Amino acid sequence: MALRETRSRGADHYGTRQHPQRVVRPRNQDEIAKILADARAHPSPVRSVGADYSLTRCASSDAGTSLNTGALDKILDFDDGCVRVQAGVRVGTLVRALAERGLELPLTPEVGNMSVGALAVTTLPQASYQEGLAQMASCVTEMKLITPQGRQITVTERDRDLMRVLRSSHGLLGVVHEVVLRIETLKPVKIDYQNYSLAEFALRYAKILAQPAALRLHIAPFSERVTVERRIVDHEASVSRSGIWQIRNSVMRNVLPAFGTSVGSVLATPGLRAAVLTGVHRALNATQSRASRGVVMHAHEWMRDLPSEAWKARHTYSVWAFAQADFPSLLQSYSAFCRAYYKKYRYRCHLVTGASRLHRDRNSLFSPSHAGDMVTLEPSSTGEQGFEDFLIDFNEFASAAGGKPTFNQTRALTTEHVSKAFGERARLFGALRRRTDPLNRLRNSYFAQLLD
Structure with missing residues (x-):
């Protein structure tokens, strides 16, 4: 069967522009090998693309070849x-x-x-x-x-x-x-929520960490509140979902991003827009403990699929990870940073900031928790104007606080951020990459800047 090949169509899911000369869709490994062996027909860089859901230009093929693996779907x-x-x-x-x-x-x-x-x-x-x-x-x-x-x-x-x-x-x-x-x-997982002020969170932090649960946090920096979502494996529990929890979950996933987009476009006055967003976040916090009562589910049930069209998703974010031991004080600093940024530029993110506790994981060279337990901080947005500028300043804040970024989920990353976060690991990987691919067949300009 002939190799499917087309001209580039432009942007990925999150609007990151791509301008490859060729887009190819191989159906098996032999076709991939032929593509990589023929640099004249398939110019460098060749970048493998799955679903185009990276938040950065890590999969961008510049003016080269975009290798779409979508046909390898078995x-x-x-x-x-x-x-x-x-x-x-x-x-x-x-x-x-x-x-x-x-x-x-x-x-x-x-x-x-x-x-x-x-x-x-x-x-x-x-x-x-x-x-x-x-x-x-x-x-x-x-x-x-x-x-x-x-x-x-x-x-x-x-x-x-x-x-x-x-x-x-x-x-x-x-x-x-x-x-x-x-x-x-498959294991049943019990879900519950506890809402704290930042001061209360700091006092209870050690006890929260000691619980045998996966932790997901929802942070409102302007209200100075944090909601702790605990996911506790319970082999004896029966799966059950409260109606109010399902409604609230739908609001968080679908209604709130759409509402944030509408607020950003309809309410031009920053002060009024901020007051409306703060009120909505407080109302959601007030329903959490009641919504989560008796909720036991399987992990795949909280996973969601975003729309294939980027504009319908109304949700984007950026990820940094920070030392777990210092996270309560970091949250105080993050809240102060957001307030100072708003005071200077009249901009605030429309969605709550997410966070996840990460146990130490050395199974990957660039693991954010390579050196120890970490907690992420994930400013989130509906994609409104001003978010990209906010991330430039947030990255400086995060890097100065000793944060660890990712290459695929941290936007507006610079060489200095990578060098400070990964040091010798980045240099070792760069040397290995050059030995493995001396002709830069797979390297795009994004990684050339950050690693070479």
Whole structure:
């Protein structure tokens, strides 16, 4: 069957512009190898793209070749404790197929649109239950990929060091076409919420961390409130969902982003707009404890799929991770930063800031929690005007506070941020990449700036 090839159509899901000369859709690994071996027909850089859900230009192919893995969309095999899938399978599709068999991944992402190939080689931190399992790539036990020279290789966990590098290689060392992931029996998860002022949160922080739960935080910096969402595995519990929780969940996922967009476009006065947003956030906080009573569900049920059209999603964000021990004081500083920024520029994010507790995870070279337990901070937006400028200043704040970014979920990243956060790890990876791909077949301008 002939290789499908088209001209570029422009932007990815989040509006990051792409201008490749060629867009190719290989149907098997042999076609991938031919693409990489023929630089004249398929100019460099060749960048593998799954679902175009990265928040940065990490998958941008500049004026080169965009290699879309969407045709590699088969779940190949369910084996004892693992599942083998092609790289183009959407994570949401895989998670639902596993649930039908009473199975799940050790971690379940908040959003299911990304491809399994992207999951395997990028940094996707998730609220974690245990050490060594704080990002989606840590679920990967085997990868099959095509090197920049067109050679196929298979890497397993027996190649521990190489696997650690590949799990955060972002397609710079080869094009992944097949992945094996760990799976386990589906477990009921109890969900509950506790709402605190920032001062109360600091006093109770040690006790909150001591609980055997995955922690997701919802932060309102202008109200100085934080809601702690606990996800507690309970093997004995029966699945149940309160009606008010389902309504509230729908509001948080769908209505609030749309409302934030409307507020931003209709209310031109910054002070009035800010007052309305603060009132809505307070009303949602007031319903949380009642909404979560008796909620027990399976992990795949809180995962959502964003619309295929970018403008319908009304949700974007940026991720940094910070030392867990210092997080309460960091939240106070973040609240003060947001207030100072608003006072100077009359801008505030329309959505609450998210956060996840990450246990130490050294299974990936660029893991945000490589050195120890961390908590993320994720300013979120409906994509309104002013958010990108806000992130430039927020990045300086985060870097100065010792934060760790990601290459695929931290927007407006600079070389200085990368050097400070990753130091020797970034230099080692850059040297390995140059040895593996001396002709820069897979390197785009984004990584040339940040790593080379």
